[in-house]
Amino acid sequence: MITIHLKEIIARALQEDLGMGDLTSTSIFTPAQKAKGTFSAKAEGVLAGLDALNIAYQFFDEHTKVHLLKSDGDHVKQGEVIAEVEGTVSTLLSAERVILNITQHLSGIATSTAEVVKLLDDESIKVTDTRKTLPGLRAVQKYAVKCGGGQNHRFRLDDGVMIKDNHIKAAGSITKAIELVRSNIGHMVKIEVETERIDQVLEAVEAQADVIMLDNRTPSEVKELAQLIPDSITIEVSGGITPDNIASYNGCGANVISLGWLTHSVKALDISFNLITK
Numbered sequence: 001m002i003t004i005h006l007k008e009i010i011a012r013a014l015q016e017d018l019g020m021g022d023l024t025s026t027s028i029f030t031p032a033q034k035a036k037g038t039f040s041a042k043a044e045g046v047l048a049g050l051d052a053l054n055i056a057y058q059f060f061d062e063h064t065k066v067h068l069l070k071s072d073g074d075h076v077k078q079g080e081v082i083a084e085v086e087g088t089v090s091t092l093l094s095a096e097r098v099i100l101n102i103t104q105h106l107s108g109i110a111t112s113t114a115e116v117v118k119l120l121d122d123e124s125i126k127v128t129d130t131r132k133t134l135p136g137l138r139a140v141q142k143y144a145v146k147c148g149g150g151q152n153h154r155f156r157l158d159d160g161v162m163i164k165d166n167h168i169k170a171a172g173s174i175t176k177a178i179e180l181v182r183s184n185i186g187h188m189v190k191i192e193v194e195t196e197r198i199d200q201v202l203e204a205v206e207a208q209a210d211v212i213m214l215d216n217r218t219p220s221e222v223k224e225l226a227q228l229i230p231d232s233i234t235i236e237v238s239g240g241i242t243p244d245n246i247a248s249y250n251g252c253g254a255n256v257i258s259l260g261w262l263t264h265s266v267k268a269l270d271i272s273f274n275l276i277t278k
Helices: 002-018 023-028 051-060 089-094 096-120 138-147 165-171 174-182 198-206 219-226
Strands: 034-041 065-068 081-088 126-128 161-163 191-195 211-215 234-238 256-258 271-277
Touching: 002 051, 002 096, 002 138, 023 089, 034 089, 051 065, 051 081, 051 089, 051 096, 081 089, 089 096, 089 271, 096 126, 096 138, 096 271, 161 165, 161 174, 165 174, 174 191, 174 198, 191 198, 198 211, 211 219, 219 234
Parallel strands: 126 256, 161 191, 191 211, 211 234, 234 256
Antiparallel strands: 034 081, 034 271, 065 081
């Protein structure tokens, strides 16, 4: 399924990047001139989006050869070769930037996800993404989170119900919002409520929410509030959690920690392409 999304993304990216063609490469090299090249990691990390190599090159020349030495989800060390490619010089160079943009970004997400999962060091808590994704890239960004050992939150607004502060204000209360939702959704849909105060937590419990989000809470506050929430309700923690403090949430009693920055502001993993002429 990820290949379908990557094809659409890469097609748009190549259209944006190429315009009427690569003036530099086509002016210097003949259509038959061939070369080899390697993609290498310039930093340690976890890989994601490597299908971009095969997909991007196929738009130019179906005879381009790609030999992947690593797979999505693999850990890579600085200096390691990720893939070897062979084809016309113009193909290898014209597709280079789009391939690097995608693989570096997705590998950055996978790397950061793996880092926070390791720092948290608590198998009882799932680390998830959010809907804070870049437009048009949600499917592949969420795929990269899974490559890094994380899990996915909602993909879309129709995946589940999340009652947030503005919903509560407009409905009048958490109880009223949940009553209205339950009268309009099917039995398969779960309801999550975002809470900011202890009285909201208690109201969400009384209204039988399926998931309660504790927003911007310290580990000690999560532990205290978790005592008020029955085991039948999933506890999610979100807001203000970074690599610097996530370890302190180990054993806090939450079931899920969601991190928006994993997709909206993550640092790319540095990957380079080096051409080897024949």
